Amino acid sequence: MGSGSSPSSTATEAQVADAWSPGRARRLTGLGLGLVVIAVVYHGPPVDQVAGLDLRFGLTGPLAGDPWKWAGAALLLAVVVGVERLGPASLLLRRPSGRDLEWVLYAFGAFMVWSWGLSLLAPQEDNEGIATIARLGVAGVLLLILTAAVTEEVVYRGYLAERLGALLGRRPWARWVGALLSLAVFVVPHVVFFGPSWLLHQLPGAIAVAAVALLRRNLVAAMLLHLLINLPILVPTVLAG
Numbered sequence: 001m002g003s004g005s006s007p008s009s010t011a012t013e014a015q016v017a018d019a020w021s022p023g024r025a026r027r028l029t030g031l032g033l034g035l036v037v038i039a040v041v042y043h044g045p046p047v048d049q050v051a052g053l054d055l056r057f058g059l060t061g062p063l064a065g066d067p068w069k070w071a072g073a074a075l076l077l078a079v080v081v082g083v084e085r086l087g088p089a090s091l092l093l094r095r096p097s098g099r100d101l102e103w104v105l106y107a108f109g110a111f112m113v114w115s116w117g118l119s120l121l122a123p124q125e126d127n128e129g130i131a132t133i134a135r136l137g138v139a140g141v142l143l144l145i146l147t148a149a150v151t152e153e154v155v156y157r158g159y160l161a162e163r164l165g166a167l168l169g170r171r172p173w174a175r176w177v178g179a180l181l182s183l184a185v186f187v188v189p190h191v192v193f194f195g196p197s198w199l200l201h202q203l204p205g206a207i208a209v210a211a212v213a214l215l216r217r218n219l220v221a222a223m224l225l226h227l228l229i230n231l232p233i234l235v236p237t238v239l240a241g
Contacts (some may be wrong), residue, residue, distance in 0.1 A: 026083070026084065026085075027084075027167070029083055030079055030080075030083045030084040030163075031163055031167070033079045033083055034076055034079050034080075034159055034163065037072055037075045037076055037079060038072060038076070038155055038159075038160075041068060041071055041075055042068060042069055042071075042072025042076075042151070042155055043065070043068070043072075044064070044065045044068035044069075045068075061135070061136060062132065062133060062136065062144055063136060063140055063143065063144060066143065066144065069147055069148075069151040069152075070150075070151060072151065072155065073150065073151040073154040073155060076091075076154060076155065076159050077091075077154070090162065091154060091158035091159060091162060091219060092157070092158055092162065092213060092217055092218055092219035092222075093154075093158065093219050093220065094218060094219075094220065095220065096216075096218050096220045096221040096224070097218075099216075100212075100216045100218045100220075100221040101221065103212055103215075103216055103221065104212060104221050104224050104225045104228070107208040107209075107211070107212055107225055108208075108225055108228045108229065110208065111204060111205045111208055111229055114204050115201065115232070118200065118201055122200065124200075124201045125197060126236075127194060127195045127197065128195075129193045129194035129195060129198075130194065130233070130236055131240075133233060133236075133237065134233075134236045134237045134239075134240040135240065136237070137237065138234065138237055138238065141233060141234055141237045142234075145227060145230045145231060145233070146227065148226065148230060149223045149224075149226040149227035149230065150223055152186070152226065153209070153219055153222050153223045153226055154219070156182045156183075156185065156186045157179075157182060157209065157210060157213040157214075157219060157222050158213075158219045160178070160181070160182040160185060161175075161178045161179045161182035161183075161210070161213065161214070162178065163178070164177070164178035164181050164182060165177065165178025165179065175214060176214070179210050179213070179214045182210070183206060183207065183210050186206060186210075187199070187203065187206065190202065190206075202229075205229040208225060208229070209222050209226050209229065210222075212225050
């Protein structure tokens with residue numbers, strides 16, 4: 001199946017490549033600022049307080065990082081527009097087509113079949129990561145899921161994958177390498193939090209999200225798929241309640 005990119009999206013991608021090939025200073029400046037935002041803002045500060053100021057805004061657990069994730073995604077957009085002088089479409093942020101939504105449904109269906117099969121053959125054991133999220137309650141988990149679906153896609157699929165791919169030039173494999181590198185960066189913190197079993201049970205979902213972004217060139221579709229794939233975590237949350 002082809003990516004089905006529209007003429008406008010193709011023009012935008014050519015604009016990204018053009019801006020990143022000859023404009024070395026702007027490319028390096030934008031990439032440097034983007035990486036700083038991801039490392040320092042998106043992942044939150046290393047300490048909870050500075051001079052008595054609560055940097056977690058009274059939140060605890062995984063929710064404490066949500067405000068920083070939204071701030072990091074917003075600052076990345078500012079870097080794209082203000083420094084790189086490109087629009088949100090350079091992050092694949094555009095309205096999804098009906099075909100994009102079909103891909104989301106097919107990918108979600110395939111992932112649910114995978115999850116159902118594993119639940120029979122090798123059920124995922126409870127771990128501290130799952131237990132920590134379950135203790136957030138339904139409202140807390142919904143907020144966490146929404147934050148992850150939007151901000152993680154902006155950071156990993158929209159920014160890192162696209163910019164790393166553009167850094168490699170217009171080679172046919174450049175986008176694929178960028179997507180794989182971004183996926184590797186995405187996987188590490190999830191394995192640390194949920195344990196190695198995440199690779200068997202959730203990595204296929206992460207690959208599906210990356211594939212939708214890469215092949216359909218649409219970040220909103222990837223966000224929707226990410227949201228749907230994470231929704232089943234409400235089951236242990238309800239049971240814990």
